[in-house]
Amino acid sequence: KDYKYVGMLFNSTTRDVFRAHYELKRKTTAFVFWKTILGCDHYVGRGHLPPEVGRQLYYALIDCHLTHGCDLAIDVDETSFGLLNGLNCVILRRILGVGKRSGIPQLYSELGIYPLRVRRALLALRYLGYLVAQPESHLARKALFEADHLRSNGHSSWFGDIAIVLRDLPFATPTLPPLADLTVALCEELQDRLKRSMKEWIVSSIEGMVSVPLLHGRLEPKEDGNPQRIALCQRHYL
Known part of the structure; x- marks a missing residue:
């Protein structure tokens, strides 16, 4: 049986006591993603939602569910964390409009979003x-x-x-x-x-x-000064 304490679901009979919490947050994140980013994308036309808008929706509505309780539920169980991280990659790829085989590091570099495990x-x-x-x-x-x-x-x-x-x-x-x-x-x-x-x-x-x-080696233009090499930011062309 699952128990809830201050918003955290846990079950002492499973290998990961917080597995139920990860599953709940994945379900909630998927629902919010479907109602917001996917909904807007379908409304304006598939592939026409600007990545800048998708990024704003991500931080406003998605990030809070992906990080809920992360100060208590530490990501030592790969199966539990994979529930969130796999969905997160799907969301970032949809925001950027790239396929499911695209590399992962450039998702973070292009959007200026930290990897979920690091976040x-x-x-x-x-x-x-x-x-x-x-x-x-x-x-x-x-x-x-x-x-x-x-x-x-x-x-x-x-x-x-x-x-x-x-x-x-x-x-x-x-x-x-x-x-x-x-x-x-x-x-x-x-x-x-x-x-x-x-x-x-x-x-x-x-x-x-x-x-x-x-x-490789690309530079990001600056409003004042010379272009600089920036590892992580929302790119100017998005």
């Missing part, structure tokens, strides 16, 4: 910074201390799951230190380093694709 990890790190800032008498801080204790003894925990997510990203990321060495400033630094590594990964991935030579 959710950043929000989890931000929440971790909030917990670190709390006094030791705070109930949530005590829970964090217990999670750190479990991690240090080789057991599964929320704190350890964040470390696993950072370790398993497709690019080099800093290791999450023990709670005793963690500060709010360090949590913010981890977020900044994660963003930089992600952008470098997107650029290197696109540069390594022979199918998109026009995207």
Whole structure:
């Protein structure tokens, strides 16, 4: 049986206690996508919805469902996360008007949208910074201390799951230190380093694709100054 607590569905009898929450958010995201982006696309004519408008609809109506509860449900189960990530790629491809076989890194580069795994990890790190800032008498801080204790003894925990997510990203990321060495400033630094590594990964991935030579080394024009190489932004021609 599924239970709900402060908006989070969980079931202690399944391998991933939050699987029901992932399934619910995928269903909700698909419904909102069908009612908004697909609806507008059908209204103006298939393929005629400007990507800029689709991006605005994505951030206004889709992103909130894809990231709901990501500060608690850490993406260590590939099957659960795949429910959201697969749908997210479908949505981004539809916004850009490209086929289902198109590469994934350029979806993020063209629209200026973070990869979902990175986006959710950043929000989890931000929440971790909030917990670190709390006094030791705070109930949530005590829970964090217990999670750190479990991690240090080789057991599964929320704190350890964040470390696993950072370790398993497709690019080099800093290791999450023990709670005793963690500060709010360090949590913010981890977020900044994660963003930089992600952008470098997107650029290197696109540069390594022979199918998109026009995207290799391209420069983005600036209103003031010379064109610059930008890894992630909404492109001026969209």
